[in-house]
Amino acid sequence: MTxxxxxxxxxxxxxLWGAPGAAVKRxxxxxxxxxxxxxxxxxxxDEDGLSQVTMQxxxxxxxxxxxxxxxxxPGRAELDAVMLDTAFGSPDELNAGDWRAALTAWSLxxxxxxxxxxxxxxxAGRPHxxxxxxxxxYEAGLEALSSLPLAEADKLDALALLxxxxxxxxxxxxxxxNTEELLAVRLYPxxxxxxxxxxxxxxxxAASSSGDRDHALRFGIxxxxxxxxxxx
Amino acid sequence: MTxxxxxxxxxxxxxLWGAPGAAVKRxxxxxxxxxxxxxxxxxxxDEDGLSQVTMQxxxxxxxxxxxxxxxxxPGRAELDAVMLDTAFGSPDELNAGDWRAALTAWSLxxxxxxxxxxxxxxxAGRPHxxxxxxxxxYEAGLEALSSLPLAEADKLDALALLxxxxxxxxxxxxxxxNTEELLAVRLYPxxxxxxxxxxxxxxxxAASSSGDRDHALRFGIxxxxxxxxxxx
DNA sequence: GTTATTTGCGTCTCTTGGACACAATACACA
DNA sequence: TGTGTATTGTGTCCAAGAGACGCAAATAAC
Numbered sequence: 227m228t229x230x231x232x233x234x235x236x237x238x239x240x241x242l243w244g245a246p247g248a249a250v251k252r253x254x255x256x257x258x259x260x261x262x263x264x265x266x267x268x269x270x271x272d273e274d275g276l277s278q279v280t281m282q283x284x285x286x287x288x289x290x291x292x293x294x295x296x297x298x299x300p301g302r303a304e305l306d307a308v309m310l311d312t313a314f315g316s317p318d319e320l321n322a323g324d325w326r327a328a329l330t331a332w333s334l335x336x337x338x339x340x341x342x343x344x345x346x347x348x349x350a351g352r353p354h355x356x357x358x359x360x361x362x363x364y365e366a367g368l369e370a371l372s373s374l375p376l377a378e379a380d381k382l383d384a385l386a387l388l389x390x391x392x393x394x395x396x397x398x399x400x401x402x403x404n405t406e407e408l409l410a411v412r413l414y415p416x417x418x419x420x421x422x423x424x425x426x427x428x429x430x431x432a433a434s435s436s437g438d439r440d441h442a443l444r445f446g447i448x449x450x451x452x453x454x455x456x457x458x
Numbered sequence: 459m460t461x462x463x464x465x466x467x468x469x470x471x472x473x474l475w476g477a478p479g480a481a482v483k484r485x486x487x488x489x490x491x492x493x494x495x496x497x498x499x500x501x502x503x504d505e506d507g508l509s510q511v512t513m514q515x516x517x518x519x520x521x522x523x524x525x526x527x528x529x530x531x532p533g534r535a536e537l538d539a540v541m542l543d544t545a546f547g548s549p550d551e552l553n554a555g556d557w558r559a560a561l562t563a564w565s566l567x568x569x570x571x572x573x574x575x576x577x578x579x580x581x582a583g584r585p586h587x588x589x590x591x592x593x594x595x596y597e598a599g600l601e602a603l604s605s606l607p608l609a610e611a612d613k614l615d616a617l618a619l620l621x622x623x624x625x626x627x628x629x630x631x632x633x634x635x636n637t638e639e640l641l642a643v644r645l646y647p648x649x650x651x652x653x654x655x656x657x658x659x660x661x662x663x664a665a666s667s668s669g670d671r672d673h674a675l676r677f678g679i680x681x682x683x684x685x686x687x688x689x690x
Numbered sequence: 691g692t693t694a695t696t697t698g699c700g701t702c703t704c705t706t707g708g709a710c711a712c713a714a715t716a717c718a719c720a
Numbered sequence: 721t722g723t724g725t726a727t728t729g730t731g732t733c734c735a736a737g738a739g740a741c742g743c744a745a746a747t748a749a750c
Contacts, residue, residue, distance in 0.1 A: 453680070
C-alpha cells in the first residue's frame with residue numbers, strides 16, 4: 227500500500243513541526259540532541275557531499291554508535307527532512323518597495339542559500355513534507371507578491387516557478403566543474419558528430435560557451451517576472 | 459577524485475550515442491539485447507515505481523541471472539541513462555505557425571511524456587548525460603523559437619525553464635493522491651496551527667483547494683511565454 | 691530502596707550494487 | 721576437421737547501508 231518511492235516518513239512532520247517541549251523524563255540523560263545530529267549531518271554533507279551522509283558517518287562524527295541515533299531520529303528519510311528545513315533557514319527580511327525588486331531579491335536569496343548548501347537542491351527536488359523554514363520562504367514570497375492582483379493559487383504557482391528555477395540554477399552552479407566536464411567531454415563530441423541531425427542544438431551549444439551562469443539565473447527570473455507583470 | 463554524487467558513468471555516453479554496429483563476434487550468441495533489458499526495466503518502473511528497478515528484478519523478468527545483465531550494461535547508472543533517453547522518445551512533429559502556440563505545444567507534449575512515465579521526472583532531475591532523444595527535444599524547441607530575436611544561449615535557457623516547469627508539474631500530477639495526502643494530512647494541520655506565524659501562506663493554501671493541476675501547468679507556461687514576448 | 695523508564699549500543703538481517711572466476715559456446719584459422 | 725580464442729551466462733563472494741531487536745546501565749518517581 228505504501229509507496230516506497232515517496233520520501234519522508236509520516237514522522238517527519240512531527241519532527242519538523244512538533245513542540246520542542248520535552249518534560250523531565252526518567253531514564254539516563256540523553257547524550258545527544260536532534261540539533262547536534264542534524265548539525266553533524268549537515269557538516270558531512272557540506273564537506274563530502276550528500277552521499278556521504280550515512281547513519282554510520284554521522285554517528286562516527288559524534289562519537290556515538292550508529293544505533294544510538296535512532297533514539298533521536300526515526301530514520302534516514304526524517305533526517306533528510308530536518309536537514310533540508312534547517313538548511314533553508316529563514317529568509318532575510320529585505321523588502322524593497324517595488325514588487326519586482328522584492329521578488330528578484332527573494333529569488334536571489336534562495337539561490338544563495340542553495341549555493342551555500344548544494345545538497346538542499348537534491349533534497350528539495352524530491353517530494354517531502356515542508357517544514358517551518360520552507361513555509362517561511364513562501365510567506366516572504368507571498369508578502370513580496372501582496373500588491374499584485376493575482377489569485378492566491380496563482381501566487382503560489384508563481385513562487386514555485388521562481389524557486390524551481392533558482393534551485394535548478396544553483397545545482398548547475400554547484401557542480402560547475404562537474405557539469406563542465408560532463409558537457410564538454412561527454413556530450414559535446416557526440417553532439418557535434420551528429421550535427422546534421424541536430425543542427426540548431428549544435429549551433430546553440432557552440433555559440434553559448436558554457437558562459438555566464440549568473441546570466442541564465444537573471445534571465446529566467448526576469449522572464450518570469452515580466453510574465454507576471456504582463457498578466458496582472 | 460571522482461565524486462560519487464555525480465550520476466551516470468563515463469560509459470553512459472557510449473551507450474547512448476554509440477554506433478549500434480556490432481560486427482560478428484566469436485563467442486556464444488547473446489541471449490539478450492540492450493533494448494530488451496531497458497524495456498524490462500521500463501516496464502517495472504511503470505508498474506511498480508523506479509525503486510523497484512533493481513538489477514535482480516530486471517533479470518528475473520527476463521529469466522536471466524543478475525550478473526548476465528552486466529554483459530550489456532556497465533552498471534546501474536548507465537541503465538538509468540538509457541531508460542531516461544528511451545522514455546523521452548522523439549517529440550511529435552507538430553509545428554503550429556505561431557511561436558507561442560508551438561512553444562506551448564512543445565511544453566504540453568513534454569508534460570504528456572512525463573505523465574506516461576512518471577519516473578522520467580526523477581531521472582531527468584538528477585545530473586545526467588543527455589542522449590539523442592533529449593537533444594531531439596531541444597532541437598524541436600529551438601525550431602519553435604527560431605523566429606524569436608533571442609541570443610542562442612537565451613533560447614537554451616528558455617527551454618530549460620519551460621521543461622523544468624513541465625516536468626515539475628508532471629511530478630505533482632503523477633503522485634497526485636500521494637501529494638494530496640502529503641499536504642492534507644501532514645502539512646495542513648501544522649500550517650493552520652501556526653497560522654499566526656504564516657498568515658499569508660495559510661490563507662493561500664486554504665484558498666487554493668489543491669485544485670486544477672492543469673491550471674498551474676498552463677499558468678506557468680503562459681507566464682514564461684509572456685515573459686519571452688515582453689523581452690523580445 | 692525499589693521500580694518503571696529511557697538511553698546507548700552490540701548483534702543480526704535484508705537489500706543492492708558489483709567484482710571475479712569459470713565453464714560452456716561458437717567463430718577463425720590451419 | 722581439429723585447435724585456439726574471444727565472448728557469454730552465471731554462481732559465488734563481498735561491501736555498504738538501513739534498520740529490527742534485545743539487553744545492560746542510568747535515573748527519576750514512589
